[in-house]
Every structure is written in C-alpha cells, then in structure tokens.
Amino acid sequence: MQIVASGVIYGPSNFTDYDFTVPDLGFSPIVLLGGSHACAYSFPNATTLRIRVLNNAYGAGGNNITWAVTNQRILH
C-alpha cells in the first residue's frame, strides 16, 4: 500500500468540511487519518476528497489532522 496524495489540515474546526484535490484512481481508496479529531470522509467526485471534522476528542483546538489517500481499494 502506498500513499498517492496526502496533506495536513491545520487548526481544524469542528463540524466543518475540508475539500482536497486528489488523483482519480477509478475506485474508492482507503484513506488514513491521524490526529485527535473524529472525522469522516467521502469522495463527492472522482478527484475530490472531502474530510468532515466531527469533533475534537480533547476539546482543544490546534491539533492538526494528517490525511493520506492510499492506492489500496477497499476489498469486499
């Protein structure tokens, strides 16, 4: 598994969407997230990753979120 796109959300806000342009992989890849927030993600179109920041576990702002799109598709 490799990372095809990645980035950091600096100073994320709760209940906010963040969109990022990513390569079109032709399938829904596994996305890895790091940080203290609960997050959800979706692909509203083939080249957009949308991360929804749901809450901050610690209640303190400023803890960044790391995201990484892999080239691994979700296997069923």
Next chain:
Amino acid sequence: MTRRMVFDSSGFKVSKPGYDVLTAGPANLQFSSDFGQLAHFQTGELDCNWNESPFRTYSFAKTFPSPPIVHLQQVNASNDVWEAGAAGHLYWEFRQTYTDLGGTTYYPLHVVNAYVTASAIMIQSLYTDSPAIHPPLYRLRYTVMDYNL
C-alpha cells in the same frame, strides 16, 4: 507486450497489466516511487484501567511534523479478545451490571478516550458508579506508522 516497468532518472514505476507504464496515470500504477511510503515505527500495549480525569501522555520516540497515522485497538486482556479499532482517535465505553448483597443493582460505566498528537498518544480512563467492583483490564494496542508525505 505492453511496457509494464520503467526504471530511469524519473524513478521506478510498475503499471497494471494492460497499461503502458510510460503513459499510465496514478490510477493505473501498481507501484510508483513518486508515491509516499508507510513504514512501521512503533507498536505497544497500554493498560487502561485507572480512574483519572486528566489524560496520561505516552510519548513517541520522536515528534512528527503532524500527527502520524496510528492504528488503535481495544483489547480485553481477560480473554484476549480484540475489539473496536480506529485510526487516530478511539473512544469506547461499557457498562457492567453488579448487584450487591442488599439487592441494589449498579451499572458501573468505564470510559476510555484515546487520541493522537504529533508527539504522543493521550489516554483518559474513567470509571464511575462503581462502588464495589473495578472495571475489567482493558488495554489499548497501538501501531504508529512513519511516513514521508
């Protein structure tokens, strides 16, 4: 036969079967040295059976530029059953049922809240309404991945 592999000054690439590696986009590459790599950095287990409001800090062996990708998993140490897993942030709670000799029933609640910063795993463990029994021994298993983003 379609060219599947290139190794030159631009790097090393392998395409999917049927795709020319010289023209294939990211969707059709099985491997590219342009992509980032995940690497195992640190693994361990931490007991989570204390009752404190402040978070305890378990520092990594280094500070990352941003919070690393960390897989967290809850383990019931009494039966070695592995339960919920999550990346970066894991929250779980459970209730037990306990009836004392006087017939009063208690539902002690145990909450474990874990999250990741650029330099540490932070863990809060709380249990309440538990006058007579302690929560079972739960552990947090963590795997930290290093990366080049």
